[in-house]
Amino acid sequence: MSAPLNKLLTFIIFSLMFTISGHYSFAIDNSAKAPGFNITDHTGKNVNLSDYNGRIIVLEWTNPDCPFVQRHYRENTMIELEKEYSDKGVVWLAVNSTHYMGRDENSKFAEENDINYPILVDKSGELGRKYGAKTTPHMFIIDSSGEIAYQGAIDDDPGGSMKPSDRKLYVKNALNALLSGEEVKISSSKPYGCSVKYKK
């Protein structure tokens, strides 16, 4: 077989492997290196994970059409957390992997909810599948060394029926631990919410 044909076949095989494996998004392991990304946000700005090297980063999978997300934004859960922790140097990035939502829909969501942080427009679902995001919301925290320190639910109250003071605040507790240099005791929990609406 000629060298160029060999190279072409190798390329095709690896592309197919990536395509097949990419369809199945399994949860990323804790302590794994957070997958890098280079993606546009709702304002059109390019966001690269490496822009935030050395910082603690929160990734929040979202979908404005999801009743769980709607409840949290009515209650300002993410907005208040972002405000509190951005003052302490934490970076908050929302990600929308909904296949039918582009920049316009995300901009509208940001405007209606006074969202001051980037919403990464992941229409293709590539970023979501890399992280194994399954629900909206689904939270990931990347520590300052670039590893996954927490993944799962924002709290333990999927129905929103508990008194706020009774909720276990997984993301808040994990951020407090990281900022204090302590171990994140609850490093994962079962995420709750609507399924991420990936492209079929």
Place this chain on the structure above:
Amino acid sequence: MKNLILFILPLVFIATADFASSQNRNDSVDTSMVADISDIESDKSFYIGILFEMKPGWHIYWKNPGDSGMPTRVDFILPENFTQSDLFWPVPRSFTRSGNIRDFGYKDKVLLWKKITVPSGHNPEAEIPVKANISWVSCREVCVAGNKQIKSVIRPGKSPGIYNKELFERWEQKLPVKKGQEYSYYTENIPAEDKMSKFRINLDFKNITAKNIEWFPDSGETLKIERIEYDLGNPGDKGAITFFASLYPGKMLSSPNIPTVLVVTGPDGKRTGYKMPVKVIEVLKKRKPPENTE
């Protein structure tokens, strides 16, 4: 005389005052309270449930919703001393979406119900107020949250009672059954280069032919279970289910077994669910949690 009245007072009239105070508008699911009550007698039982009817394409969730969604919730509020069983959950279905997201739930229609026991010394002529608080998430391409409160009063009387015996019997047929001699199984831990533990449930179908199998672990928020795969092997007589599991940090299981349901589809297409407790806890307890791995 009192005993005679109790004896000839079999019929109960239910005035169903349906006060639907939905906080969220959810047109994808209709809910109604149904009951199978022949009479109200001390120390005897009756059934009361919520019938969910989903519009085409929509589904609601099982007690373990799977990767997304939320368990459907039905809470009955009855007078003091009336005891309630756990909620009865018919055999669920699996809904798989892009991104390897697998949910467990129901489409078309489902009845979720409880057995209510009348306390000793109950006055047979007393009215019984019943309230049901219901919450659910229904999904199709999008998801919608729903909640409803239904109030009703059971009034003893001479009017014809509300019998739904056939409805309840039909749904009872859809409950998971205790496994008999249909098949045998054992669970083993399989070595895997992974932070989660891998298990295989080996199935030997002795007296049934399995055209398809599905597995529904009731692991709740304690156990993370993923990468469920099925293998039917030689046609119909053996099979295996492999999965990966780990305990979520800070969570404990009260029993060494996780309750699961194995659903076997026979050659006639009929789905039968079998209660199948699976023992994984001892292996998981010995395993170092991922965050402590060096």
